[in-house]
Amino acid sequence: MSNLFDLLVAGLATGAIYALVAVGFTLLWQTSQTINFAQGEFVMLPAFLMLAAMHVGAPFWLAIILGILLSMILLGLAFKMLLVDPMMRHGVLPLAIATMALAIGIKEAVKQFFSAEASPFPSIVPTGDISVLGHAVSLQSIGVLVVAILAVFGLTTLLNRTSLGHQMQAAAQNPTVARIIGVPVERMILLTFLINAFLVALASLLITPIYLAKFSSGEVLGQAAFIAAIVGGFNQVRGAIAGGLLIGVLDNLAAAYVSTQYRAAVPMIFLIAVILFRPQGLLGRAEERTV
Amino acid sequence: MKSTLLVGALLTAITTTGAFAQTIKLADVAELSGGGATVGTNWKNGIDLAIEEINAKGGVLGRKLEVTHADSQSNPGVARAQVQKALDAEPYVLLGPGYSGSVKVTAPLAAEAGIAQIMGGEAAELTQAGNKFLFRTSFGQQSSMPKVAKYIHDDMKAKTVAVVWVNNDFGKGGRDVIIKDLEARGTKVVADLSTEAGQADFAADVGKIKAANPDAVFIYLNEEESARILKEIKRQGVTAPLMGETTLIGQKVIELAGDAANGARGHVGLTTDAPVDLIKGFRDRFNKKYNYVPDHNGLKGYLAVYMVKATTEKMGKVDPKAFADTLHGLTIKASEEPGILMDVTFDQNGDIDRQSFLVEVVDGKQLVKQVLPKLK
Incomplete structure (x- = not known):
């Protein structure tokens, strides 16, 4: 029983990170029909940007700020202007393929400039345990959960309670009408790219101390987050959050109770079931656009 | 010229x-x-x-x-x-x-x-x-693993052990030799955990170790995975002593795992730090x-x-x-x-028998704790 509790906590912590990444997936899809297959690499890169900043002498806190800012410039602004905008005109599929190419490019560049070997990455949460309901739970797991929940809470507040959020919703639901009523649609789309870049940088900061900084670490994450987004509902932020948590827990339970070899297959099988029986995702709604 | x-x-x-x-x-x-x-x-x-x-x-x-x-x-x-x-x-x-x-x-x-x-x-x-x-x-593994098994049984006094190994030729080869040897010595293998090369998340594996509650854990993974599992073991608060082979206590693992590597022990055949x-x-x-x-x-x-x-x-x-x-x-x-x-002896297969060393990670450094004698 204590084993199950530990697995649930660990699964939720991993799932919270998947959720951050999956939310980014849905944001980009909703506002610009971009399926970003480089999303996993987007999570891998910020850690290396932070490491590079530390390498030139920046303290950890400054490296975090620099890493997040650089990520927003590279993975938000530059990604949109240099890749998404020119490719968008040619449809969803060419753009998706272009992001696959980008994924390979980022991976190989990191391998080239840093190394093919893993590097250690400091944790923002100190190691140690606290007792929850009589169980020892690591501070790291709790830290990851708390930061992820705060980020998601902040995002949903922005989207649902502010004028800016409402403009973003309008730009996603019906860009033409939004334009007519004076919503700066282009700026709203750019904003979602910047938010996505911020979320992946945050996910990078949380996951890298556990997974280590390595050029290939985005592969697993990108796939898990993609599955999470579809399972939850590709057109709903709350769907992506639920999907992320669910896949995190499912993955851990599968590794413990099914087998380590087949752990990666279990979320996939779940995905197939969802597509067959509830194609819009668990929380998604058919034929609707909203962020 | x-x-x-x-x-x-x-x-x-x-x-x-x-x-x-x-x-x-x-x-x-x-x-x-x-x-x-x-x-x-x-x-x-x-x-x-x-x-x-x-x-x-x-x-x-x-x-x-x-x-x-x-x-x-x-x-x-x-x-x-x-x-x-x-x-x-x-x-x-x-x-x-x-x-x-x-x-x-x-x-x-x-x-x-x-x-x-x-x-x-x-x-x-x-x-x-x-x-x-x-x-x-x-x-070779057939020479080093019996030494590790002997140490786990005689020195760590472990009656039960969890074996974690990486599912490739290297890991499977080592796992087969050590499990056979441990059981022959009367140490019970209570968890036999296969992991994947390149695996990032060890939460479930460490959860299984925790559930099995062994007297010692034997870890036989490549360097990066060794570092990840050491961190997870520390995170989940597993207190059983950790034993490995050269890869568990290598310099790269210590660098990656940080203080999570402290206390891990391993068998090393050759080291220039030998006493x-x-x-x-x-x-x-x-x-x-x-x-x-x-x-x-x-x-x-x-x-x-x-x-x-x-x-x-x-x-x-x-x-x-x-x-x-x-x-x-x-x-x-x-x-x-x-x-x-x-002193070294070569057998009919070209394998060697020689004394070797038991190393423990103390404050982020390898420390030779014990010299393990030749098997024969």
């Missing part, structure tokens, strides 16, 4: 006096470039140091040693071609390569030529194919000549040449055909041949 003249003069002197015919020719094929460059360069430098020392003391049976170095580029295909080329020159003994994969493809060539091959590979299967010309310079005077002397001489401290591959290359010396002196003649037969079953004592650094 001056040096060219000198070399020319020396060459003339050598060829005219016939000293060339008197040298014993060794051929080395090693990973001098590519991914294994550190391995191969250490190995080569160890060889060169040993040859320099031996020649300075008059050589082997009065004849000087001479070696040619060829680069395998860390590529089994290139290694095969280089070994074929080296064998065509009919060396006395073939040295290298260091990578098990390269050894695997070159060993049949040397065996066919009837030339003994002294190499650096550690995969268990290398010496299990019935090759009568292949010799190790370090432990053995002859090894310290080797380390100092190597450092003086090359200006850096070698890893275990430097030791392996050095030992390979002294294996040639001791075996040849035992035969009392330079006979490439009888070399392998003589080395099988031979015990070389450090008291008689200081260059061998520690």
